[in-house]
Amino acid sequence: MGCQCDHCGEARSMVYCRSDAAYLCLSCDRLVHSANALSKRHSRTLVCDRCNSQPAVIRCMEEKVSLCQNCDWDGHNGSSTHSRQTLNCYSGCPSAEELSSIWSFMSESISVIDSTCEQGMGSMCIADNRQGPSTSNKNQDLIVTSETKCLQSENNPNVWMGPSSSRVGNRPPNVVQDAGPVTSSSSKVNFDLLLMKICGEESSTGMGNPAQPACSNAASADSLISCKTEPTRYGRQHSNISFSSLTGESTAGDYQDCGASSMLLMAETPWGSTGPDQSSTPIGNRSDAVLRYKEKKKTRKFDKRVRYATRKERADVRKRVKGRFVKAGIDIKIHEDHLDSTYYACISRTAEFIHGYIMCPRAKQGLWILAKSYESFRRVFVGVVDGNSYCKVSL
């Protein structure tokens, strides 16, 4: 998985787009994500050169490979002195130069990839020079976010010589491999992924696409609750890895759910504001926060789980009057093809045709209908045939 480009199917995939759940070569990446403004927002990252399935977060400058955290750990065993560069995810339609500016090794990679890309857009560097964003609007077209700040050293934010003291013996769980921007709305799904990763449930629920990167924004309330009592195999609790990824979109409701004091949540601190936009109108911010909290609370679904999907399907289509279920109208389907010159009708899904009779197996619904001819059938149900082989009667 992840070797061939999902779009052209020919070139080797280099980029993983989480929004599209697609592995793309660089040409197709640019082609696909230049389609419209929405697609430009998709956050992409390089694919691990070793497993070809996880988003790469580290570039080993010595081996010249991009690695996910698992492969980085396996390959370097947490003790390598290889020079490594953290990999940022990006969005927009970066040109080859811009990619090179993001990833210094990219220039050499592009030259290799160019020979394999056969799409109409061809190599990125050619098309980019002509159509790429100008320097004036470069920032609008290219957004680069760093998701691996925890691995960056202070002196050089992009290169670090592992292992750091805090990292030795603390293998980063693979669940922190995230390549996308954090949104609070997706936290539940992310938590499911998190659980699958932890418990080793690979695709038992259909969501276990191993290629789907788990998300670091598992710092949602759900994940926090779960992580309280579930230490990892490396002796750290998951809350350590995810708590730092709380974003500005998190609202008071999130915190309340995880048991934190609501005093913290309203961004009210007795010693003053902590953020730049809290200095002007703290009361307004509070009311805004309350409004956001209420709005989110209104739209939230409290772990409503449907245990029986079949019952839900039936309930969805069942007739109601003022919200209450009502007895289903007797819909009779007249089969105009006859059997031994006997017309018959089907009543309900469970009806059976037995020796020229229509029989409903349940006694409460039991109806026997016999018509020796279509005319006699119509006499039984006077004026109910609508001419389209369906009729509705009240018995």
Added chain:
DNA sequence: CGGAGCGCCGAGACCACAGCTGTTA
């Protein structure tokens, strides 16, 4: 300041019925 009236909101009830579960023959 306390009570009445009003609106808003959340919890629970209600409905039919397929399917499950437990009991009995």
Added chain:
DNA sequence: TATAACAGCTGTGGTCTCGGCGCTC
């Protein structure tokens, strides 16, 4: 002991009802 038949229970969603709460007069 195994099987079939039967009765009772469960759960499903949209709407309504009711009680609690806050606000205004």
